Amino acid sequence: MTIFGKSLPDIDEDDLLALISNKTEERKTLDYKLKLPTNSDKDKKDFLADVSSFANTGGGYLIYGMVEKNGTATQLPGLDGIDPDGEILRLEQMIREGIAPRLTSSTKPLQLQNGNFALIIHIPQSYNSPHMVTYQGASRFYARQSNGKYQLDVQQLRQAFSFSATVAERIRDFRLERIARIGSDETPVPLGQGKAKLVVHAIPVVSFSTSFLFDVAGISKTYNQYFGQRFDCRFNIDGIVLYESSDEKQVKTYYQIFRNGCIEFVYTRLSYTDIGGLALRSLKAEEEIIKSVASSLIFQKVNVIQPPTIIFVSLLGVKGMIFGLPQSHWNISSSCFDRDTILIPEVMLDNYPDDNNPTYLMKPALDAMWNAGGFPGSESFDKSGKWYRPFQ
Numbered sequence: 001m002t003i004f005g006k007s008l009p010d011i012d013e014d015d016l017l018a019l020i021s022n023k024t025e026e027r028k029t030l031d032y033k034l035k036l037p038t039n040s041d042k043d044k045k046d047f048l049a050d051v052s053s054f055a056n057t058g059g060g061y062l063i064y065g066m067v068e069k070n071g072t073a074t075q076l077p078g079l080d081g082i083d084p085d086g087e088i089l090r091l092e093q094m095i096r097e098g099i100a101p102r103l104t105s106s107t108k109p110l111q112l113q114n115g116n117f118a119l120i121i122h123i124p125q126s127y128n129s130p131h132m133v134t135y136q137g138a139s140r141f142y143a144r145q146s147n148g149k150y151q152l153d154v155q156q157l158r159q160a161f162s163f164s165a166t167v168a169e170r171i172r173d174f175r176l177e178r179i180a181r182i183g184s185d186e187t188p189v190p191l192g193q194g195k196a197k198l199v200v201h202a203i204p205v206v207s208f209s210t211s212f213l214f215d216v217a218g219i220s221k222t223y224n225q226y227f228g229q230r231f232d233c234r235f236n237i238d239g240i241v242l243y244e245s246s247d248e249k250q251v252k253t254y255y256q257i258f259r260n261g262c263i264e265f266v267y268t269r270l271s272y273t274d275i276g277g278l279a280l281r282s283l284k285a286e287e288e289i290i291k292s293v294a295s296s297l298i299f300q301k302v303n304v305i306q307p308p309t310i311i312f313v314s315l316l317g318v319k320g321m322i323f324g325l326p327q328s329h330w331n332i333s334s335s336c337f338d339r340d341t342i343l344i345p346e347v348m349l350d351n352y353p354d355d356n357n358p359t360y361l362m363k364p365a366l367d368a369m370w371n372a373g374g375f376p377g378s379e380s381f382d383k384s385g386k387w388y389r390p391f392q
Contacts, residue, residue, distance in 0.1 A: 003029055003061065007301055007352070008108050008122045016063065016110070016118060019073040028144050029060035032068040036079060036087060036119070037094075045135055047091070048098045051123055052131045053142035053149035055103045056160060059125035059306060060144070065118035071147075078116025084109035087119065098135035101128050104308060104350035124306045127167065127205040127348065130160040163209075170208045175201055175312050178264060179341065183316050187266065188241040192250040194268040195278065197316040198285055202296035204309045207260040214259050214303070216240050226299040227255055255292075261305045265292035271321065279324040280315075280337075282373065283389065286366055286380055289313055293358045301352045309349045311358075313365045315342040315372070323373025335374020344368045359387040 004015050018024075026032055031050060037043035054060040067075035079087075088107045095105055103126050110118045130152070133140045141152040141160070152160060182199055185191070206212050216239050223233060223242055231242035236256075243254040256264040267288045270281050293311055300309060319340035347365050349358070363385060367377040380389045 005304065007304055008106050008120065009354075011108060011110070011120060013076075013110060013112055013118075016066065016073075016076050016120075019063075019066075020076060023072050025073075026068065026071040026148070028146050029054075029058055031060070031062050031148070032066040032071075032073055033062060033064045034067055034077075036064050036082070036091075041136060044094055044098065045133065045138065047094060048133045048135055049140070049142045049149055051095055051105060051121070052099050052103070052133055053144045054123035055099075055105075055126040056130045056142060056152075057125070057144040059123055062121040062123070063118060064121070065112075065116065076112065076118065078112045078114060078118050080116050082117055084111075084117050084119065091119075091121070094135075098133060099131050100134045101131060103128070103131050106351055124308060124350075125206065125209060127164075127308050127310070129164050130157065167205065167209045171203055171205070171310060174203065174208070174262070175314075175343075179314055179316065179343070182266060183341065187254070188236050188238070188256050189243045189251040189254050191254075191266065192252050192268050194252075194271055195317045196268070196270040196280055196321060198265075198267040198270055198288055199312075199314040199316060200265040200289055200292045200296075201312040201314075202263040202265075202293060202300065202309055203312065204261045204300060204305045204307065206306055207258075207262050212261055212305070214239065214257070214261060216257075216259060219257060219303075223257070223299075226302070227295050231255070253288075255295075257299075261300060261303075263296040263299065265296070267292075272324070277322055277336075278320070279322040280318060280373070282324050282370070283380070285315075285369065286378065286389075289366065289369075290359050290362060293362060294356060297349070297352055297358060298356055301356075307349055307351050309352075311347045311349065311362065311365065313344040313347075313369065315344075315369070316340070318342060323370070323375065325379075337372060342369070342372045344372070360385065363387075 004011050037047040065078040066073055105121055105123045108120045130141050141157055142149045143152055220233055220240050227242055230244050233240055233242050239257045239259045241254055241256050243251045252269050253267045270285055271278055318337040320336055322336045344365050349361055370378045380387055382388050
């Protein structure tokens, strides 16, 4: 949950005024600024230190156009006479050129009733921390505590690097453990007998870097808003499972929503027999990947789970299976999968897609799936990289 209880695009002037009426103090995840940084070296370094300190700790918000007294928000005059789009580009360039490795941030320009603007910058906790301020040859690392930023010492730097590696390792281990369980038929519901399985994991970094937990009882009342009406729902030790049955005993697809915000999608109806042998439905696989990722991201966004989110796509039970070409070809390929389990490299989404359409973001994973089947890349994108096939 964010300090506002909603995602950045939904924050409005009332939310900022509530910070004043509630006498909300600056904290580890919140910093008020009356004016934007200038182009002076001092202001740039201070701005970059603020941004990197949020990314290196737990993430947070910089609010420009807010007056504070002793760390408490008191007035919201906004920023007078600015070009908000131009200022956002300037700040983004400063972040891009002055911090390494690059980090993710999002900025919302908010026009106030008085005609001025507030700028709200959200910096999520980084999956790739610690980040270093490199402007003008600097080599400094910052973190945050309740009273502001501070520079990391050697021991703290060691801990930061160790923590980042631990989070990455925990995420990888989670994926591999789940793949092993699915491959051994240790699934939350009994799956049908189809040989090939598609597995998609949507894993927010916050799930393994904080103690975030869902209210699973609340989720069970609203899941069909994001995943559709066709699923039944039941509780289990991991959270809740949504499943679609083909008959009373077999399930062809399910979503497992974990208490920590991770989502697992499994689909089993991918194989068919053709003149060349057992084949994988390539277009169906792409369609289910896109739909499951879109549903998972909308669910995580509405439930205010902050990105980044890592998407893992896996194929199980496909060794020797032919990669079926799109229907327009009316034939199958001569290539086949050379191993039983295909672990497609992850796709990291630094932000939720504005249009709730992850198709273009998932192109690297879809290309890799086609590579595994013996092709140079997905045939569902045109030369400009735009998806052009309608879903079946």
